[in-house]
Amino acid sequence: MSARPFRLAALAAAVMVAATACSGSGAGDGKSEVTMWMYPVIKDEAKSKRYWAETEAAFEKAHPDVDLSIQLQTFDKRDAQISAALAAGSGPDLxxxxxxxxxxxHKLRGLLPVDEAVTEDRALFDPETLEAATFDGELYGVPVFQNIYTTAYNTKIFADAGLELPKTWDDVLKAAPVLAKKGIAVMDYAGSTEQTLNLSFYPLLWQAGGTVFTEDGKDIAFDSPEGVSALRFLVDLKKQGGLPAEAATDGPAVEGAPIAKGEVAMRAVTFLPEVKQMRAALGERNVALGLPLKGKVQATYGNPGLLALTSINKDENREAAYKVLSYLGSARSQESLNAEAANFPTRTDAKAPGSGPDFRTLGATLRYTNPGEPSPAARQVMASLAPYIQAALGGDLSAEEALKKAAEEARAVLARS
Structure with missing residues (x-):
C-alpha cells in the first residue's frame, strides 16, 4: 500500500470493490447470510477452489440456518481491497x-471483537497466537493456522563446493565468494516492493537484534546500528556476487526463478509449499530445511492467520458469523486446512499436518518466530522503507543513507497515523 494517509487510500480505492460483495442482512428464506473473503492459503488454485467449496457445503450442512459464501481473493493489493470495503461499508463479514x-x-474501527466465538475453546489456543490478535484487552481475530518460515538449502550445491550448510551470517558471507566463482549466488532475496518486508528484510533486521518500531510503537527503530548491520549484510553479499543480479526487484516466485534453476544455493525465508516447488525442480534429495539463520540472534517470521469480523457485519448476522468463526477455528477444521496448506495449527488439541524431518525442523523453528510488529502504520512504513532497500542494493545509497532517508519518511507516516 502507498504511504499516503490510510483513510484517503481507502476512500480512493472504494469504488473498485464496493460492488464486488455485500454483507448479508438476512436471506429471504429466514437464513442468516455470512460472506467471507479468503486468500491463497492453499497455493494450488484448483485445490484451493475445491477445498473451500467443500468447506462451505460442510458448514451449511452442519448449520442449515446460515448461508455462507466463501469468496476467494488474491494477495495482490489486499490492503487496498480490504480498506476500500471498510470505507464503503460493503464487503465481507469475515x-x-x-x-x-x-x-x-482495529485502529480505524474496522473490526469487531470475536471473544464470544472462542469462549468455550479459548484455553485450547496457543496463547501467543491469541496475544497477536488482542488489542485493548479484546480479541480481534480467531487464529486458524500458523505460518512458519525458515531456511531452505540446495544441499547439492554446497556439497559439490565442499562447503558446510551455512547457519550464520558469517557462514553465508564466507560461502559467497566461493560459490560466486562458480556463477552461483549463495542466497536469494525478494526485493520487489510488492513483497512484504516480513518475508524479506525484517527477518534479517530481527536477526541483527533490531526492530522496526520502538517498544512503545511511537517511533521508528529500523535506522539503528542493528538495522544498518542488516542492510550492510545484504549489500556486502550483493557486492560479492552472493545475491542474484536482480535481487533488488525480484519477487518471491520459485518456478522459473534462479533458486529453481540451481543458480542460487539457499533461500533464507521460505515455507513448505515453496520447498515442495524447489524439490520438484531440483530433485527431492537436493533440498533440505534448516533453522533460521543467526546474526546476533536467531529469528524468523511466523504469524497466525486471523479470521477477523469486520464492522460491515450486521447485528442480525452476528451470531451466524460467530458460528463460522467457531467452526473454522475448531481443531478438526484446522487439521483439515493445514493438511492442504502445510501450515501448523494454533490449537494444542490439533495435530501438525505431517511428520518427518521437515516438520521436526518447522516445529523447532516455532521458538524463533516473530509474528511481525503490529502497528496501525505497519504497511505504510513498509512502503516507505522498501524503495530505499532497493536503492542500497542498487548501489545508489549506502546502508546508512538509505535507512536514514527511509526513517524520515516513515516518521512522517507515523505522525499522520
Whole structure:
C-alpha cells in the first residue's frame, strides 16, 4: 500500500470493490447470510477452489440456518481491497488478515471483537497466537493456522563446493565468494516492493537484534546500528556476487526463478509449499530445511492467520458469523486446512499436518518466530522503507543513507497515523 494517509487510500480505492460483495442482512428464506473473503492459503488454485467449496457445503450442512459464501481473493493489493470495503461499508463479514493488518483495521474501527466465538475453546489456543490478535484487552481475530518460515538449502550445491550448510551470517558471507566463482549466488532475496518486508528484510533486521518500531510503537527503530548491520549484510553479499543480479526487484516466485534453476544455493525465508516447488525442480534429495539463520540472534517470521469480523457485519448476522468463526477455528477444521496448506495449527488439541524431518525442523523453528510488529502504520512504513532497500542494493545509497532517508519518511507516516 502507498504511504499516503490510510483513510484517503481507502476512500480512493472504494469504488473498485464496493460492488464486488455485500454483507448479508438476512436471506429471504429466514437464513442468516455470512460472506467471507479468503486468500491463497492453499497455493494450488484448483485445490484451493475445491477445498473451500467443500468447506462451505460442510458448514451449511452442519448449520442449515446460515448461508455462507466463501469468496476467494488474491494477495495482490489486499490492503487496498480490504480498506476500500471498510470505507464503503460493503464487503465481507469475515476476512483473513495478519496481526499487523489487524492492528491497522482495529485502529480505524474496522473490526469487531470475536471473544464470544472462542469462549468455550479459548484455553485450547496457543496463547501467543491469541496475544497477536488482542488489542485493548479484546480479541480481534480467531487464529486458524500458523505460518512458519525458515531456511531452505540446495544441499547439492554446497556439497559439490565442499562447503558446510551455512547457519550464520558469517557462514553465508564466507560461502559467497566461493560459490560466486562458480556463477552461483549463495542466497536469494525478494526485493520487489510488492513483497512484504516480513518475508524479506525484517527477518534479517530481527536477526541483527533490531526492530522496526520502538517498544512503545511511537517511533521508528529500523535506522539503528542493528538495522544498518542488516542492510550492510545484504549489500556486502550483493557486492560479492552472493545475491542474484536482480535481487533488488525480484519477487518471491520459485518456478522459473534462479533458486529453481540451481543458480542460487539457499533461500533464507521460505515455507513448505515453496520447498515442495524447489524439490520438484531440483530433485527431492537436493533440498533440505534448516533453522533460521543467526546474526546476533536467531529469528524468523511466523504469524497466525486471523479470521477477523469486520464492522460491515450486521447485528442480525452476528451470531451466524460467530458460528463460522467457531467452526473454522475448531481443531478438526484446522487439521483439515493445514493438511492442504502445510501450515501448523494454533490449537494444542490439533495435530501438525505431517511428520518427518521437515516438520521436526518447522516445529523447532516455532521458538524463533516473530509474528511481525503490529502497528496501525505497519504497511505504510513498509512502503516507505522498501524503495530505499532497493536503492542500497542498487548501489545508489549506502546502508546508512538509505535507512536514514527511509526513517524520515516513515516518521512522517507515523505522525499522520
Amino acid at each position: 476476512v483473513l488478515i495478519t496481526p499487523d493488518q489487524a492492528a491497522t483495521y
